Amino acid sequence: MASLAAIFGSGAMTNSIREIEGMEVIFIIGSNTKETHPVIANRMIKAYRKGAKIIVADPRRVPMVRFADVFMSLKPGTDIALLNGIAHVILKEGLHNEEFIGEKTEGFEEWKKSVEEYTPEKVERITGVAKKDIVKAARLYGGSRKAGIFYTMGITQHTCGSDNVRAIANLATLTGNIGRESTGVNPLRGQNNVQGASDAGCMPNVYPGYQLVENPEVQAKFEGAWGVPLSPKAGLKATEMIPAAHEGTLKALYIMGENPVITDPNTHHTVEALKKLDFLVVQDIFLTETAALADVVLPSTCFAEKDGTFANTERKVQRVRKAVEPPGEARSDLSIILEVAQRLGYPMKYTSPEEVLLEFGQVWQNLAGITYQRIEKEGIQWPCTDREHPGTQYLFKGGFPKGKVPFSPVSYTPPAEVVSDEYPFILTTGRNLYQYHSGSMTRRVDAIESHAGEPYVELNPSDGERLGIGDGEEIRVASRRGDIKIKARITQRVSSGTVFIPMHYREAAANVITNDALDKKVKIPEYKVCAVQVSK
Amino acid sequence: MMMKITIDGKSIEVPQGTTVLEAARMLDIAIPTLCHHPKLTPFGGCRLCIVEIKGIPRPVTSCTTPASEGMEVTTSTPRIKDLRKTVLELILSDHPNDCMVCERAGDCTLQEMAYAYGIRENRFAGERRIYTKRDGNPFLERDMEKCILCGRCVKVCDEVQGVGAIDFTYRGFQSKICPPYEEDLDCEFCGQCVAVCPTGALAGKMWSHKGRQKGVREVDTICSYCGTGCNITLHVKGNEVIRVTSREDTWNEGWLCVKGRFGYQFINNPDRLAKPLIKRDGKFEEASWDETLEYVGKRLNEIKASHGPDAIGGLSSARCTNEENYAFQKMLRAGVGTNNVDHCARL
C-alpha cells in the first residue's frame, strides 16, 4: 500500500465496492477474490451479469476464472513481465489515453522505452501466458475507460512486491483508468481493519494519517497534540523486529492480537527470536502459539464484545458495537492499553472509544468529519474533512495530491528463490474460503472444522502421476528452511510445477517452509514464491 | 422513458422496465409475495402478487409484469383476495404445520401470510411430500418438506453467488430443490439461500434450538474477518451470539460469506482467555489484573531504562478497532518513546 501511496499520493482502494457493478472491465491479478473477499466477488459477478468483462491473472485456476473472458495462468513471480507486456500491447495498438498522459502524468517517454522490450513473445516465454491472451487482455483493459484493477497479497507478497504495484499503477496511468467513478486501482485488504490500523499510524514510519515520522513539522504537530517529546527517527517494521529480537537489539515486544508464529515466514526463526526476548507481552483472546511463548498474557475482547470502529478496504469507517460481555475477567483492548500507559507514566484519559476517534480526527483532517452519530446507520468513507462532508466515494476526483502521477519504469526480476534440481516445485501460499488467517477464530468453529479442518497441498494431476502421488495421500513438502507432512489434493487448480498450501493450519504450517526474503522497499515477505521438493 | 401508471386509484410515473409490483411499493401499496425478492430476477411462481389490470381478462403477477403507459391496476379485489387465499391454502396443504418447533417461526413469511389471511382449516388437505434423508452438510439445515419451491435459493445461488449448487429437480407435485443427484450439499456455504428463504426450509444447523425471537437481542456491527467489512447483525440470547444475519438495506445488501455468517462460534469458545497469566518458571499462572499490569509496567520501564526506548517494540492488530490501534501506537510513541510499532498489513 505504501508503494501505491508513493505513486498516487494515497494508498487505499481508490473506488468503493458499490462502484464495481458499474465497471466494464474488471482485471483481477493476484487475488483469489471469490475465496478471500467473497462479498466483493459478489459485486464482480453482479457486474458480470450486467455485461462486464473479467480478466484474471493468477498462477492458480481460482474460482473467479469461471467468469473470466481471459484467464492468464502466469508462473508465480512473473507479474511485472505480464503487466509490462500488457502495457506494451496497449501502446502498440494505440489504446493509451494520450489526453490523460499529457495532462496528469510525468515520465511517460522514459517509461515507454522501458516496456519496449516486453513483446508478447518475450512475455509468453517468461510468464507462460499465451501471446494471444496477453493481447486479448490488453485490448479489453486498454479498450475501456471504465476498468478497475483488483489485487491482494498475490501482488505484494513478493521480493518485487512494490515493483509489482508500480507496474499495476503504470497500467492505470497509461489508460487514465483512475480518478473517476467505477475505474481505479483497488488493493483489497485481507483483514477486517488493516486499513484502520494503517490509518491509525500503527506503522513505524508514519503517525496517524500517514504523516511522516521523520518530518520535523509533523513531529512538532504531534508533540503538541500529545504533550510529550517524540522520537525523530522511524522505527522497525514488523518483519525487522523479529531479526532485531534474534540479534538481541530488541529486548521487549508487546503484541496485541497477532500470531506471528503462524503468520510470519520461516516459523523456526520466528520462534527462536521470540524466545530470545527479555520480555514478551501478548494480549489476545486465545492462548495462541505466540502467546504460549509470552511472559505475560493479557486476556482481551473480540469484536463482539467492544465498541469502536473498523475501516474497511474501501476506506469506510463503520461502527462496531458491543453485543455480549467478555468471558471472565477479560477486558477490552482499549482499557488494557490505558492501564498500561498509565503505568508507563503517560496517562491517557479517554472516557469512551468515541473520544479516541475524535482525537484521531483532530490530528488527521481526513477523519475530522466522522462522529459515531454520523455513522450510526451507515459508515462514511474518508476523506471526510468536516461534519458536513459526505465522505469520498472514490479518490482523486479533483486530481492527485502530488500533482502529477509519475510513470515508474520497473523491470522483471526473478523471485529470490528459483527452482532447482533439488527443489523443483514452486510453492505458493494463501487462504482458502473457509478458514481465516492463523485459524485462531475459524478453527474453533465446529462446522468449518468438519468441512475444511484438514491441511492439504494442491498438486497438479500430471505431477501427481509422475511422482506416483494419489489424492489424499500424505506427502512431504520441504524447502531449504524446513519440511512438513501434509495430504495431497490432486487438482487442476494449480498448474504443473506449482504447489499451493493454505496458511491456516498449525499442524502443517506453510510458513515452516516459506522464504523470509523481503521486498526491498516495504519489507513484505515473499510468501508467494519459494522453491520446494515434493516427495512421498 | 417514464410511464404513468395508476394503482388502486393512485398514479405514479415510473421508468421503463419498472414492474407493477415495484411501482406499487413506491406508492406504499402492499401486495403479498413469497417468491419475489427485490435483488433477484422475477420468478412469478407463488402467484400471490396477482393483480387485475384493466383490459386483461386474466389476473397477472405484478412481479413479472412491466408497467406500461396508462395501465390501470387494482391490487385487491374480492376475486384477487379469494385467489390468494386458495393459493395459500394449497401451499399450506403441502407444508408440515410444525411451527411450534420450527427454527424460523416468527421469522417466516409463509407463517405471516397464513396469519394475515386467517387460514386455519384447509379445504385442500391431502398428501404431503415426505423426505426422510437429511442433508449431511455441516452448515445448512435443508428441510425440503417445508420448501415451497419459490426458487429464491436457486436464483441467489446462481445470480448472486455464481455457484449454481442447487436447482429444481423432478416434476409436478414431486418437484424438489436439491444438489445434483440429491447428494449432500457441497458448496461455498455462503448461506445466501438461508437469508432469502421465506420459510423454515433453510436454516443454519448451528442455530438449532438456540433461540428464535423471544428474548433475543439484535446488535448491528461489522464482520471481523476480511477487509470487506460487511454489515452483520448479531442475534444474542443471554450472553451468547446464537445467529448472524445481515440486513438487506446496507451496502453489502445482506450477502455474507461462510465465515461471516457461520464463523461466530469462537466467541463463546471455552478456550477463551478469561484471566491474566504470568509465566513463572516456564509455567503460566493466573494473576490479578493489578498484579499483572504492575508487572508489565515495571518490566517495560526497566528495559527502557537500561536499553533505551528503541529496545521495545509493539505489534498491533488489524483485528482491533481504529480506537485501539490509535491508542496503542500513542502508548508506544508517547508513553515508551519509540516508533517501533507496526501491524500485520504485510502478512
Add this chain to the structure above:
Amino acid sequence: MNKNVTVQVCMGTGGMAAGGAEVLAAFESLMKEKDIPAEFRRECSLHKVGCRGLCAKDVLVDIIVDGTRTTYQYIKPDMVQRIIDEHITGGNPVAEWQVADDYHKFHEKQVKVVLSDCGTIDPEDIDSYRGAEGYQAIRKVFTSMSPEEVIEVMKKSGLRGRGGAGFPTGVKWEACRKASGDQKYIICNADEGDPGAFMDRAVIEGNPHAVIEGMVIGAYAIGASKGYVYIRAEYPLAVERLTIAIKAARECGFLGENIFDTGFAFDIKIKLGAGAFVCGEETALIASIEGQRGMPRAKPPFPVHNGLWGRPTVINNVETLANIPYIIKRGPEWFSAYGTEKSKGTKVFALTGKVKNTGLIEVPMGITLREIIYDIGGGIENNKKLKAVQTGGPSGGCITDEMLDINVDYESLARVGSIVGSGGMIVLDEDDCMVNVAKYFLNFTRDESCGKCVPCRIGTKRLLEILDRITKGLGREGDIELLEKLSGDIKSASLCGLGQTAPNPVLSTIKYFREEYEAHIREKKCPSKACRDLLTYSILKDFCVGCGACMRACPAAAITGEKKKPHTINDEACIKCGSCFDVCKFKAVNRE
C-alpha cells in the same frame, strides 16, 4: 407387360410398426430375383412414403401402374410375391387384398393440404418433394416477394396457429418483423405431447421438407438467420428424416449462407427435447433450448419481443409451418376458401378412441363432428353408443353426443367449453366413465406440471386426489363444488397454459355429466361400470354351470365352488379385476 410401375409402401411409424420395412425389403429382393426384364426394372420404382392416415389398416401399399393406383391393405412380406406375379407382371390386381369401401369413405370427406404429399412422396428423398412442386414456394418468395408481402399473404390467408391457441400466424410474424433486435430466431415447435396425438409426428415423418420450407419462408418474413426445430427425442424416425431433409436442403442451397443468391442466410438446428409436456409451452421451450430446466415464465414480454437468448423469436407449430408452402404456391384465397369465417383452411386431427377407423385425418375447418365420427371414422366400434368426444387433449373438454352437429372450428368448440387444441380427438362410448376420463387427464397434467407455480403444482394434485376418492367411492357431499371452485382458481391463477387449461377436463365433464359424478358420490356407483372400486361381482346361480373357468381365472382365489355346481365370489377377497366376468361363457357373472 406394364410400362411404368411405382410401388409405395407406408413407412410412417404406424407402417413401420406393422412391418413396412420388411414389406419394402420383400419388394426389393423379389423384384431383383424375379426374371423381370432390365428395361422394365428401370421404369419401376420403389418408394417408402409417409403416413396416409388410416394406420389401422397398415401395412398399406400402393401400386401405380401407368397412372392407375391400386391400394392394398394389411400387407405382409409373404403376400408380396403374389402381388408382383399377378399385378405387376401379370396386370391383374389382387382383388381380395385391396382396400374396401371404408378406406375410400375414410378419405372422402377429408381435404388434404398439409398431408397432401404425405403418403405419396418419399420423405427421405428431396427430389421426390421437389417433383411435387416442393421448394417452389421459397423460389417464389425469394425471387418475387418482399418480407412484408409474405406477411400480407399470411394475414390474408387467415392461417392461425395449429398448436392449440390459434393465434393468427401473419400477425405474429409481423410483430416479430417489427421488433428490434440484432438477431432473430424462428423455432418449429415439434414437442407434440398430448396423449394420443401424433399429427406433427406424421407430418415430419411423411413430409419434412414442407416444414423446412415453411421455416425458411417464416425466417425470410421476420428476418431470422437461425432456426431451431425443437423435437421430442421419443420421435426417432421423425428426427432421422428431418436430419436427412435438412442436410439435403442445405446441399441444394435452400438453407445456408446465400439462399437463391439473395444474400439471405438461414440455417436450422435440431434440438432434442426430453419429453416434458410443458416444453411445448413456448417460454419453457425457449428455456429448454437455452439449456435451462424447461419451466415457463410469465408473458409479457412475449417471445416475439423477448424470446430465445432474449432476442425476438417466432415459434410456430409443425402443422402451421407445413401449411405455408401451399399457401404461398396456391395463394391466400385458395386457402381461405376452406373453413369458416374466422377459422380458415384445414386441420389435422388424430382420431382415436372407440371409433372404427382410427388414424390421422385432415378436414376443412367447420366440418361437423358427426361427419368426422360417422363418415370418416366409420362410427363407433362394436355398435356401442357414443357418449362424448374429447378434443384438445388434457387442455380440452368433452362434447356430448347431443352436440354432434357442432362445427369443428376454434370459436364453436370454445363456445361449448372445449378447444381445437393441437388436434387430439378421442371418441368415448357408453363404457367410458367420465369421472375416470377427467382423472386420466388430471393424472397426466399432475405428472407433467413443471412444478413452478403453486396452483398447477399443488392444485392439480388436489384435483386428482378428489377425483380419485370419488372413483373409489369415498367422495363426499360438496366435492363437486370443491372441484369446480379449485378448477376455476387454478385456471385463473396459474402461470402458463398448462395450468390454465389443466382443469378443463374436470369442468367440462362436470358440466355435461354431473349426474355421473353424483352417482359416484351419493350412490357409490359408477354408471359406466368402469370404476373398479365401485363394482361388485356376484355369480348368478341360475346361469352358472359350475365349469370352474372363473375359479381358474381369478388371481385372488376369491371364487369357490364344487364342480358342476354354482360357484360363489368372496367379496372380501375379490380385487374386482373383472377376470371372471370376461371369462364366463354363460353370462353368469353379474357386475354392478
